[in-house]
Amino acid sequence: MTSMTNNVRTEERTDLGIQLAFGSTSRPVAEFRHRVRGLVEDHVSPLVSTCERDRRFPREAVAALGAAGLFHERWSGGIHGDLGRSVILSEEMGRAGLGGIGIGVGLHLEAATSLLRGFGTSAYAEEVLGRALDGESVCCVATSEQHVGSDLSAVETRLTREGDHWRVRGDKWFVSPGAAADHALVLCRGSGGPAIVLVPRTGLTPVERWATTGMRSLETVRLRVDARVTDDAVLVEPGSGLAAVGQGLMYERLALAAQVLGALDLASVLALTHLKRRKQFGTPLYRHQALRLRVADLRSRILVARRGLYATVAEISAGGRASASDAAALKVTVAQLGEKVTSECAHIFGGRGYVEGQTPLERLWRDFKVGRLGGGSDEMMWELVAAGFRPDHALYEKWIAT
Incomplete structure (x- = not known):
C-alpha cells in the first residue's frame, strides 16, 4: 500500500508541475495524461517486443495515436500548438519504455509535422498535414548525408528545374523512420541555397537499413531520393531551408x-x-x-x-x-x-x-x-x-x- 501511495503522490506532483507551467486546471491535465497512458498501453506497448526484434517501425502506432485525436490536440492553438500536450505525450511514451517507436512518433509529430504546419501553404502540403495529424500518413525529415552531419549548410542533394517540374536527387543518411515514411521532408540545395521539398514515397528508396546498437524499432535507413515534383511540393524556397x-x-x-x-x-x-x-x-x-x-x-x-x-x-x-x-x-x-x-x-x-x-x-x-x-x-x-x-x-x- 505504501508503494502505491507513493506512486500516486509522485504523479500528483508531476501533474502539478504541468498545471503551473501551462496554466491548466488539474482535471484536464490528469484526464489527458490518463488517456494518453491508456492508449499507449493498449495500442503501442504491445508492439515493442516484435518491432525491436524485427527492426521495424510500426505504422500502426502512428495510426492509433492519430486516430485518437492526440496529434490534432497537440497542434491545436497558436504558433507552437499545445506544448503542454506535447510534453505529456512525450513523457508517457518514455515512461512506457517505447524506445525507438516513441522517438519515431516524436519525429513524425514534432519535426515533420511542425514544418508542414509552419511552412505548408499549398493545397498539397495541407492535405499531407491533415493525413499526418490523422495518423493516416507517416512523415520524416531527411537532412544528414554521408559527408554532412551537423553542418547542414553543406548538403549535396540537388534541387534543379526541369521544365515545369523540379528534380530532387541525392542520398540521405540516418533517416528515421525512413523505410516506413509516406513522405519525407528533404533538405536539398537549390540555386539560391538550402530548400525543403516534400517528396512522396514513390521518390524514396531505402538502400541500406542501419543495424543500430539501440533504437532498433526506429528503423533508421539510408534513403535514395530521386523524384520529380511540382511547385506545390517546394515547402521552403531555396535560401530559407536552414x-x-x-x-x-x-x-x-x-x-x-x-x-x-x-x-x-x-x-x-x-x-x-x-x-x-x-x-x-x-x-x-x-x-x-x-x-x-x-x-x-x-x-x-x-x-x-x-x-x-x-x-x-x-x-x-x-x-x-x-x-x-x-x-x-x-x-x-x-x-x-x-x-x-x-x-x-x-x-x-x-x-x-x-x-x-x-x-x-x-x-x-x-x-x-x-x-x-x-x-x-x-x-x-x-x-x-x-x-x-x-x-x-x-x-x-x-x-x-x-
Whole structure:
C-alpha cells in the first residue's frame, strides 16, 4: 500500500508541475495524461517486443495515436500548438519504455509535422498535414548525408528545374523512420541555397537499413531520393531551408528531452523498488547507504531537469521567445543524464541489468546513447548554447581589476 501511495503522490506532483507551467486546471491535465497512458498501453506497448526484434517501425502506432485525436490536440492553438500536450505525450511514451517507436512518433509529430504546419501553404502540403495529424500518413525529415552531419549548410542533394517540374536527387543518411515514411521532408540545395521539398514515397528508396546498437524499432535507413515534383511540393524556397529546419529541430529537441525524462522515471523507480525488494546478506539493498544515496542523486537530477523543461515550455507557451539556445541546452543536458541514469540503474540490478529480456534497462541504456547524436550532437548543442552568450562589460569592470 505504501508503494502505491507513493506512486500516486509522485504523479500528483508531476501533474502539478504541468498545471503551473501551462496554466491548466488539474482535471484536464490528469484526464489527458490518463488517456494518453491508456492508449499507449493498449495500442503501442504491445508492439515493442516484435518491432525491436524485427527492426521495424510500426505504422500502426502512428495510426492509433492519430486516430485518437492526440496529434490534432497537440497542434491545436497558436504558433507552437499545445506544448503542454506535447510534453505529456512525450513523457508517457518514455515512461512506457517505447524506445525507438516513441522517438519515431516524436519525429513524425514534432519535426515533420511542425514544418508542414509552419511552412505548408499549398493545397498539397495541407492535405499531407491533415493525413499526418490523422495518423493516416507517416512523415520524416531527411537532412544528414554521408559527408554532412551537423553542418547542414553543406548538403549535396540537388534541387534543379526541369521544365515545369523540379528534380530532387541525392542520398540521405540516418533517416528515421525512413523505410516506413509516406513522405519525407528533404533538405536539398537549390540555386539560391538550402530548400525543403516534400517528396512522396514513390521518390524514396531505402538502400541500406542501419543495424543500430539501440533504437532498433526506429528503423533508421539510408534513403535514395530521386523524384520529380511540382511547385506545390517546394515547402521552403531555396535560401530559407536552414532556418526552417532549425524551427523543426527545436520542437524535436524539447520532445526528446521530455521522452527521455519519462523513461528515466521508469528506470529510476524500477531501481528504487529493486533496492527495497532485493536482499543481500539478510537485509534489503536499500539499507546500504551507498546504493540508497546513489538513487537519491539520480532522482534529484531528474527532478531538476524536468522543472527546467517545464519552465522553458511554459515561457514559450506564454509568448516568450522560442530560443534555439534553450532547447539545445535542455536536449544535451537531458541526453547526457539519460545515458548516466540508465547505466547506473542497470548496475543496481547487477547481472540481470546486463542481460537482454530480464529488465528494460539494458535496452534503455543502448537506446539513450543515440540521444547524444540524434537531433544534433553534444558539441553542436553546446555551440548553440555558446552562441547565446552575452558579455556584461560593466559587471566585468566592476569586479575585475584592469
